[in-house]
Amino acid sequence: METLRVALGDRAYPIHIGAGLIDRADLYRPHIAGGGVAIVTSSVVAPLYLKTVRNALGAAAEVIVPDGEQAKSWQGVEQVVDALLAARLGRDGLVVALGGGVIGDLAGFAAAVYQRGVPFVQVPTTLLAQVDSSVGGKTAINHVRGKNMVGAFHQPIAVISDVAALDTLPDRELRSGIAEVIKHGVALDAAFVGWLETNIEKLLQRDRQALAYAVRRSCELKARIVAADEREAGERALLNFGHTFGHAIEAGAGYGAWLHGEAVAAGMVMAAELSALMGDLKKSEVGRVRELVRRAGLPIAAPALAPERLIELMALDKKAAKGRMRFVVLESIGRARLRADVDDAAVRRAIVAAVQ
């Protein structure tokens, strides 16, 4: 087991990474005070890990929400809060979020607002959650007008990332998680991209050592940025590399048709193409991004979606936020930066280039 610390002053917390951590009582115990414990999980994760985690925790209340993104709703939060109140969880109680990104977002938000905030521990059971959503304290639910429109910054008091729990993860979700691993490398760390180019097959074969390294390095990279910019005033936006395009793909295809990581994968290729068109990135480096995405079994483009439609969806996003449209582009592999001066013509050409 390795333990990283996210340096956030009085909100600092450890991330434990290794195989076989999910049932280790010693990892949970330091975080249990007098106010009770409640596990929040999904109907898919519950049959796999709920009993194990409950045993490790001792007595705990349980909340099982329906699987999938639709749980990230007002009704989902109400279900969790009702259950926490029924279990009489106190202000020094503990919420354990057991599951993927949806559970982390939902249980984290419920913990953020329950009695004005109670501590929570993340136990991510998907690669996506282990490398990305469990780190950084962003919690949220969706609204018909947009994803993650209601939420809170609420840091967990610990993250327990068991790479052995990834054994039960469907292949497609594993690859979706690898997309965010690739993103961390491509946006922030050229050496990590080199490691990925050597080890991508090991990740796909669920080699635990390789997975643990990928999780650790991703968390290190993300944690460093979160520590410097917790509330995304600046640098943290670099973690959105590929996401402006990716969100448009997800929305255009209908939420749920593409997995988040799949959309980000194609979005990264588009963003790399855009970086080359803007004169920032060498063509050969675009090729490296594209090749890594391809080798991970992830989509490199969204050929069924017309460029005009994607641009329209990105513009909607922009309008909704009353903000400027900013793109994360690459200066080189491992060096991302924000550009606000990107016009639609360049975006269109980047989308077209990704398909080729």
Next chain:
Amino acid sequence: METLRVALGDRAYPIHIGAGLIDRADLYRPHIAGGGVAIVTSSVVAPLYLKTVRNALGAAAEVIVPDGEQAKSWQGVEQVVDALLAARLGRDGLVVALGGGVIGDLAGFAAAVYQRGVPFVQVPTTLLAQVDSSVGGKTAINHVRGKNMVGAFHQPIAVISDVAALDTLPDRELRSGIAEVIKHGVALDAAFVGWLETNIEKLLQRDRQALAYAVRRSCELKARIVAADEREAGERALLNFGHTFGHAIEAGAGYGAWLHGEAVAAGMVMAAELSALMGDLKKSEVGRVRELVRRAGLPIAAPALAPERLIELMALDKKAAKGRMRFVVLESIGRARLRADVDDAAVRRAIVAAVQ
């Protein structure tokens, strides 16, 4: 106009107090960035002040929620969030909470969770909100299982307290606000109690200078405690003097039958009696508390509620929180402290003594 500052580091903010502030554009302008403005108010306050505030702000979206405590609900938050999204309020937008404690709690909570938090300005229009709920960053909605069970600590970026706006406040609500003014003195500042004993009639006659002083001194006292203990880990609990009894009275009478300040007033007399029974407070000082409450036209007891019923309700509260029952008692007027060693027999005797 006087301006206090609440010393909360990077969350520090000013409280402006005076007559005729509500339409001063110069007080709002420094807080308006590019993301739009939305005013949240109630059906009772809207006809009185919405137009005035909108004029001072320039363009602003508006959300009018039904008057009363029932607006502090999931549906209330959804209504506000829906309206903010419909108005396309951005992450650098501003929410203006125009109204009493309910509006401050609801709009503040909506601002806390909208896009993971946007700034808000409090424009309290009741004395209770000016002296208490607008200071300190507690926001919340209610749940069938209890009041303020869901919420956030979200500090406003400014408070604009216009004592001239209290002209439209019903007498009973004015007195309810005076109860919290008395609480600040009795729990924290003997000199302020002396001032109140001299000036209580002026407050009841809505003398603006007296009101402005009472608001300022209450905010100073509360702000000092909030700055030292933002999340109520310790000292902030002293602000709950009279509230353990008061909450039981509110619940026992049925929410809405007693105003919050009325219940706190009777609760303070009970808490003072308890302090004397525990040997902390002189009998003569209990008399001063009782007399001040009486002169303010506030109830000194809840004769229709049996002591057993109040104790039962307090025990329920305790059970819900899985916590120890702690009472705020007085060592002397102006010096409150927490005691965890209070038994039911003493509580019962204190309730009975209050009626006499």
